[in-house]
Amino acid sequence: MKNIEHDYTSEEPLRLSAHEIATLLLLLHAPVDLIAATPDVISLRENELVHLVESEQGQTMFAITDKGNAVLRILGAG
Numbered sequence: 001m002k003n004i005e006h007d008y009t010s011e012e013p014l015r016l017s018a019h020e021i022a023t024l025l026l027l028l029h030a031p032v033d034l035i036a037a038t039p040d041v042i043s044l045r046e047n048e049l050v051h052l053v054e055s056e057q058g059q060t061m062f063a064i065t066d067k068g069n070a071v072l073r074i075l076g077a078g
Contacts, residue, residue, distance in 0.1 A: 024071065027050060049071060
């Protein structure tokens, strides 16, 4: 898959709402191409927890980044 992500950088501590955590968990267990670009997904993308990838078929999907997987491991879900 081809990474088509922008570079979002932030030096502030990571703060996630309950909705953003729930969305990250949904991305872990649901097909990523079914998740709409909600404000929560956009926030996760800006915090570098998910990124856009393009499949070989040309579909653009959200995928969890290494940083997102680290957050999930901290939460006991990854």
